[in-house]
Amino acid sequence: MAGAGTYPYHHQQWPPSTAPQPPVHSPAPPAPGAPPPAPPPSLSHHPPFLADNPNNRQLSNDEIRTIFIAGLPEDVKERELQNLLRWFPGYEASQVTVKGEHPMGFALFSTPHYAVSARDTLQDLVFDVDAKSVLHTEMAKKNLFFKRGIVADTNSYDQSKRLRTGGDYTNSGYSSPSPFHAPPPPVWGSHGYMNQAPQPYDPYSGYPMAAVPMPAPTPIPAPSSYVPVQNTKDNPPCNTLFIGNLGENINEEELRGLFSAQPGFKQMKVLRQERHTVCFIEFEDVNSATNVHRNLQGAVIPSSGPVGMRIQYSKNPFGRRKDGS
DNA sequence: AGCACA
Numbered sequence: 001m002a003g004a005g006t007y008p009y010h011h012q013q014w015p016p017s018t019a020p021q022p023p024v025h026s027p028a029p030p031a032p033g034a035p036p037p038a039p040p041p042s043l044s045h046h047p048p049f050l051a052d053n054p055n056n057r058q059l060s061n062d063e064i065r066t067i068f069i070a071g072l073p074e075d076v077k078e079r080e081l082q083n084l085l086r087w088f089p090g091y092e093a094s095q096v097t098v099k100g101e102h103p104m105g106f107a108l109f110s111t112p113h114y115a116v117s118a119r120d121t122l123q124d125l126v127f128d129v130d131a132k133s134v135l136h137t138e139m140a141k142k143n144l145f146f147k148r149g150i151v152a153d154t155n156s157y158d159q160s161k162r163l164r165t166g167g168d169y170t171n172s173g174y175s176s177p178s179p180f181h182a183p184p185p186p187v188w189g190s191h192g193y194m195n196q197a198p199q200p201y202d203p204y205s206g207y208p209m210a211a212v213p214m215p216a217p218t219p220i221p222a223p224s225s226y227v228p229v230q231n232t233k234d235n236p237p238c239n240t241l242f243i244g245n246l247g248e249n250i251n252e253e254e255l256r257g258l259f260s261a262q263p264g265f266k267q268m269k270v271l272r273q274e275r276h277t278v279c280f281i282e283f284e285d286v287n288s289a290t291n292v293h294r295n296l297q298g299a300v301i302p303s304s305g306p307v308g309m310r311i312q313y314s315k316n317p318f319g320r321r322k323d324g325s
Numbered sequence: 326a327g328c329a330c331a
Contacts, residue, residue, distance in 0.1 A: 233326090242328055269329065276327040315328050 053226045053295055065090075065115040066140035069105030069122065072096070073131040076103050088121070090114025095144060108144040115139065145225060221257040223299035227308035231297065239289050240314035243279040250277050251303035258301060264288020267318065282318035289313070 072081070078096045085091050090109040097104050109115040119137045127133045229245065246255075252270045259268055264284040271278050283289040298308030 235328090240328095244327060246327095267330095271327090271329060273327060278327055278329090280329065282330095310326090312328090316330090318329085319331065 053297060053299075062112055064139050064141075064143060065109045065112045066142070066144045067107050067109070067115050067119045067122070068138045068140040069107065070102070070136045070138075071127065071134050072103040072105055073128045073133040074101055074103060075131075076105075076127075081105050081107070084127075085118070088114070088118045091118070093144060106140055106144045220261045221254070221301075223258065223296065223301050225300045225308075226298045227300055227306070229298040229308045229310045231310055231312060233312075235313040235315050237286050237290055237293075238313050238317045239283050239286050240317045241281045241283070241289050241293060242312045242314040243281065243309050244276065244312065245304075245307055245310040246277045246279060247303065247305035247307065248277070249303050249305065254301055254303045255279060258296070258299070259292070262288070262292045262296075264291075269318075280314055280318065 069081070076096060078094075081094050081096055085094050085107050088107075088109070090111055091114070092108045092110055094105060094107040097106070107115075107118065109118060116139070119139060122135050122137045125135045127135050235242075243255075250270075255270065256268055259265055259281050262283075264287070266282040266284060268279060268281045271280070281289075281292070283292065293311050293313065296309070297311050300306065300308050
């Protein structure tokens with residue numbers, strides 16, 4: 001049961017003494033006998049800020065680091081959920097999806113461990129006393145996709161009803177020198193409140209600084225999202241990729257911006273045919289091609305519409321005809 | 326599913 005004793009364990013700072021009460025109906029203040037802190041996260045193979053391309057692999061259960069939240073009141077605001085969840089260790093992003101009259105929440109954490117502990121803490125939490133809404137939480141079936149401030153549900157093409165939340169995160173870990181000479185405050189809770197984008201929790205980078213506009217270190221064009229694609233009948237790996245499933249309005253320069261930033265890129269050719277536009281990309285070696293084949297599978301870019309591109313190995317490598325020579 | 330360039 002969730003009660004006073006199961007509040008997030010960084011409760012020493014809750015609520016920050018200088019701050020007003022939070023707008024969400026918060027649970028009672030932590031009891032003195034709150035559970036001990038969870039162990040530090042094990043080294044995760046998830047890069048903390050990079051959401052995985054869902055096409056990369058099958059998710060096994062122990063890789064789920066997203067929780068599903070039911071029982072939200074109908075008038076829940078994305079921001080409400082965010083302001084509650086942002087205090088949880090490992091919180092990265094959340095989203096409210098309204099299907100019918102029942103809003104569903106999803107929250108992504110940096111590790112499965114953090115997701116589990118958030119799930120347990122939120123279980124049966126009274127979210128709104130008046131609306132009598134009590135949360136029910138489970139591990140999600142799949143991870144919330146989250147990259148560079150974009151939250152997208154990977155199993156849905158319909159984004160119309162989706163509210164999005166995600167700070168303007170950058171993809172790079174950062175460790176700025178501390179402006180304080182006193183011992184650094186705990187990672188969570190003491191640095192600002194309410195008017196600041198949530199910071200991704202990175203146990204290895206000290207603690208987040210107050211939100212200062214940070215230029216993206218490397219403005220590599222990134223797909224806005226990934227969508228699962230079926231890639232049957234691929235060809236043997238080679239140094240040239242065939243890109244299909246490009247929409248009609250595909251913009252060659254946008255494509256080029258994406259692919260030319262990939263390691264090992266050599267050249268690209270767009271082929272406009274009556275029915276479909278396709279594209280060939282040559283890389284230095286098979287390895288570079290393979291990485292792109294995996295990493296950008298299903299990538300969605302603005303000019304491609306809502307569908308993801310399908311990446312296959314080319315039947316014929318660049319510079320070699322099918323009929324020999 | 327649509328695979329060119331030489």
